[in-house]
Amino acid sequence: MADILKVTTPMSGYDNSTIKNNPQAGQGPQIQNPVDPSKVMRGDNRTDSGGNQEQQLAFQYRSNFGTFLNMIKNSPDITRIFSDIFFQGEEMLTGGVMGEEAQKQIASFFKATQMQEEDVLGFLKEQAESSVRFNGGIFDQLRQVMADTGSVDLKSDILNFIKKFNDMSSGKHILHDIFNTVKDMEGYVFKQTAAQLEEMLKELDMSAAEGDTDKNSSLLKEKMLPFMGRYISANHDMGTVRDKISLLTVLMARYENGNRQEVLQAFTKLTGYQGFRRHFGTTTAEEFGELLGQVDMEQAAGKNQWSDKLIDFLRTGVNGGTGLENKQTFLNIIQSLVVNESVYMPLLHLAFPMDINGRKMFTEMWVDPDEEGSSTQTGVERVARIFIKFEIAELGQFKLLMLYGDNSSALQLYYPEKLRKSEVSIQKGIKGILDKNHIRADRVILQSGEGPSSLVAVFPKIQERMNSVDVRI
Template sequence: MPENLRITAPVPNSDGILKPNPSAQSSQIEPMDPARVNRPNTQDQNTDSASLNLLLSRDSVFGKFIQQLRQTPALSETLGKLLLNTVRRLETSPDFLPENSALRELASSLAAEQGGLINDLMFQQKNSTLFSGPLFQLLSRISQQAEDPRLDLRIAGFLKAFDGFSSAKETTEAILSNLNAIGRRIPTNYAKQLALLSEKLNTSDPEGAVNENLNLLKKEILPFLSDYVSKSSDYGKMREILSLLLQNLSILNVSSRENLQSQFQQLAAYCGRHTAEPTLRLMRSFFADAVGAGAGKEKPENRFFHSLITLLSHSGEGSSGADQAAVGDIGRALLLDNSVYMPFTHLFLPAVLQGRFLFSQIWIEKRDRSEEGHAGPGAAAPPTRLYLTFEIQDLGAFEAKVELTGKKIDLSLACPEKLLGQTGTITSSLARILDRNGFSFGDIRLSRFENPQIPELILQKTMERKRMVDVTI
């Protein structure tokens, strides 16, 4: 999770991006400033300016993000179809997947009741980040009031330590998985020695044995692997896994309880410049609750999301029963959804409801805090916009655009043609649902679903807000 704090991603040199001119001589043709070129009319000038902007930004990090976003299939095309096909095959051939298959576990977790769907969405929203709870809310408020970049750096260091401490078990398991994968790709005599060293890792109490495992890795396992690398010319898959091992080791290196306590003490001492003593006492109390009481308890768990993470984590082992290309697309789509360039909070909900497979996606548009700050006193709050797509087995695809202003909801719903004859029933049912939940409906419009529009609208909104980078936690 420390990777979530990265604002930009490295750009590969293979694309020839921003490489220096190898020639020592300067070009004989002087570059022309586009702003000084005379334009025949305003319309052409706007068109050329847009084209120039596109050319100049195509090799930017944001340009690479958009390129990957266009190339990666949507979750409805990968996760939705993968689960639908699995559910159908399990109905006809219950034994086509082994009992320990991660895909079978994922598909079997879909059955839900109406109330369970809401709980699943709330779980996904609340647990989308590790940094939730009163401690981090207080730190966010202190940061906003102080407006001190040095304080923000100390908060970032504390977040990194908290993430490492909270995920010490998962990091240790990932390191062990890396070592096992390396062992399968090196000669047998080296693999046997590596296996003996790997057995020394303390996996029974990884949180309390961080320093012990670090000493083993740094003093025995890494020197052994370094010796193998220096004596071989193995530049294959093993080197890639070794890079992942080093990355996981760097996370484990800041995962000890001692480091977390040290980072917090430094942060609290610096916060004393901006906050009163009662606030500091409250912060220390929240920290004790987050580390003490929370550390020994299992995190609230949703069966579906636990199964999904298991499937994605073991995608390279080939035993999940899922198509590996589809699993890769699912992973890339989820990573793109959590990019700092994505101006939406993305929720998705697969379920088997009343015997029908349902796959739904919700995009909630993030508000621009800078615009909110310019609103004058007494000004109406900007509306909250969200977009839904859902597909119901044997019924068809739906799209909805929702605008929430206070307690009033305006809704535009596109549904399969076969349902247009029930417009009155659908409208009255939607109105009752809104009224039951304390909302009033403004305008409810129904239309025939022809072609999906929301994916293009999501891309358009992302392009429009490319300068709004969201690094909130």
Template sequence: MANLMGVTNPVPNYDGANNNRVASATVKPTDTTVQNIPDATQVGRSDARTEANGAKNTLQPGVHRYDSNLQFYLQVLREAPDVQEEMARAINGLRGQISAPGLSEGIAQEMAGFLQMLHLDADGFRKFFLRQMEAGNRFSGPLLSLLRQEYQKMSGENVHRAILLFLKRYSDFSSSEHIANNLSMLLKQLCEHMPKSWAGRLVEMSAQLENGLKAGSREENLKLLQSKIMPYLAAYVERTHDMGTARKLISLLMLNVTRYENGDEKGLLMAFRQLSGYNDFLSGLNKLDDAALLKLLKDNSFTQAVSEDVFARRFAQLSAKALRGEFGSQAKEAFQEILRAILLNESVYMPLRHGIIPMEWENKMVYAEYWVDPDAEKSQGHNSAKGGSGKAQFLFKMDVQDLGFLELAIASQEEQVDLEVYGPAKLAEHQALVAEDLRNILEDHGLKGKNIRVAKAEKPLAITDVFPGLFEGKRSVNVKI
């Protein structure tokens, strides 16, 4: 498989700084300073080095794992940036930039508008959080919930593959606008990284595609992409042997063209109709006509939340400008770390909902990051994370101005709630009072505080402390290299 995570063995005598060294021509098989010397006459000796570096589940900083992409991922997760700190740095940087001389009026207004969005009251926070949760669940709505139930009930490999194929098409179908924006953006970047002799023709075809994307004529757009633009770019690579940025952008463009084709409405409907032969229930769903089916797929809580999620759009726009260096080096570094953490938590290894919440509450800045497992399994480990059927688990990490760093681990099942709060010493000094206030708050919302604990934070909670079954059993993917 492709080594996408960079888990590679270092090449001896080619480490960049020392690549001019000449390897010794007289290496003896008995030399213990050189490991695993090939000897055709006998079986090589076993050295101290192992391809499963850290195979005893030790995640040592700076030490690469060779046995598993998953273990290497866990190491990267442990070394992930502190989002609360980076959010504070990014927002403080934006505030400083607003009053800086020389900033264009449009950018200043955009930054000020984003900062104004952070002023939230109790009702505003509730709407903000729920919208973030709904926008993070693409596979929502009654139709997809029914398919999820059938997937869990049916054991056949073929039906599972058919349902997953339909969901893959639905994912690309529901991302059509995003994919179209990617196509436009990548083509513009390609024009900037190609010689003028080649870029001129590409600019013309890109403009034609832009008009087609606005008109929504997918078939014509695909014809233009597949019969003109992609062959033109292939000819460019063949003639120029460009192995730089343009080559990487072309690879990304090919991926988005594939997704754009896969998200075709006709293909989506065909994939759904093919489910009818597996059981009577799926056959009954297929009695829906095309218009009713598309309405169920388009009009759900996910599409509505995405259309209303102004914060995500503003944040994405600001991030793009910050990464281009428009807000200064400090903001650029902060946004880079924030996006790195977001991508890490949205990876295939993390079956959790993840989000960030920067806000100003009663004149105090709060920078929060959260993880939610809506289908927590039975597990052993942290007290608040003993899962069960229908149990949801939450982990909040937040930095509150003038109070300090707080961590909340929550497990809820129906009206029963287990809650643990870890914070600074001044919070722990009033733990009984705080615990009683939390219990009253839960009762006001029809919930019962089964176990409530308030304590001083000794060390930051790891994700695997609150979600101990996250990388075990059916929920893990241990990819061997």
């Protein structure tokens, strides 16, 4: 049976798992560039291109992007890991011997996963929308400007504006991180220094609105940071405190970058480009400032109550709240989630457990909303590629691959071997779901077995930077 989504082994050149040896190794020294102190010479036996193709492959493998691909390949399967935890139930995890706070966090999370069948669609939409950081009219228009313009300067200034807006919408979160970082430092300094830091923390305005950063930034830059600098200089403390000051400096820079006036100035600069005015008309910085007053900053910053409960649950597990034997399991889950949020990952990633009418399941989803980059091409249909892994208690793991565009779809479902006799009813159920949502099914293929094991095999786009210049710093 043909594989409609072409989930096959990648073509030669995609796999960096085998690093070939330099064919010149072992041939003895061949001095091609004698040392001349009066000139800047290349290293011996080097070329302007950095060596032959095999040498470049090894170089690429040790790059940041090569490391990312290796992490994708070796990342734990959180669908199976989380399912094992989730299906045990909160009683099994707490064991009746955990602390009260840990039991409270675990119970709160399990309660948040409970829902009725009719609630699932709304829940999925909410999670997808909160995963897309920049949404709404203004950002849709900015995406269109980015797609239409060929100006590198305009694209750079748009990204600068988005960065400032991002830091402004996250202002309260960043300020909270600053507070916690300073509190952590108190445990690594002398009591007198810790008392002075505590007094400075009392001056921080934790209720300051997003964008209103002047007062807190002044305290941090002119008082707190110089104070800690003098402490390190006097005590030669080059350990944990110095590392935390480095983190504090980064947080301070982000907090100050989110100043409201900085955001308005970045918008004003954009109005000087014709490509920008073509989509935004004569919108002024003052008018944009009024729009900012109507923005829900918590939503803009990706605030999501369900996600907060998931984070609290994972934090409880990492801290040993579900038993020390489960600590590494929770660390593996977090590692996998972080890899899927990498700047190199061109896909939207979602993961969530659900308890639907008493039936537990865990779902992990990857979405490429623009399969061929067609959204920037006039008259070309936009096609989405979707890969879903979900495990249902007592049934097993399923994998669904789907191409969707213009209300039509082609999909392929892999199901557990033990359900082979139910294939006809499964196919009938899938078609019923598609018909109910007015989606035309051009082709539906069912197949028993494991299905694709590599995310890269499903989304070759992940490796499109393979031949780019990328080095580890």
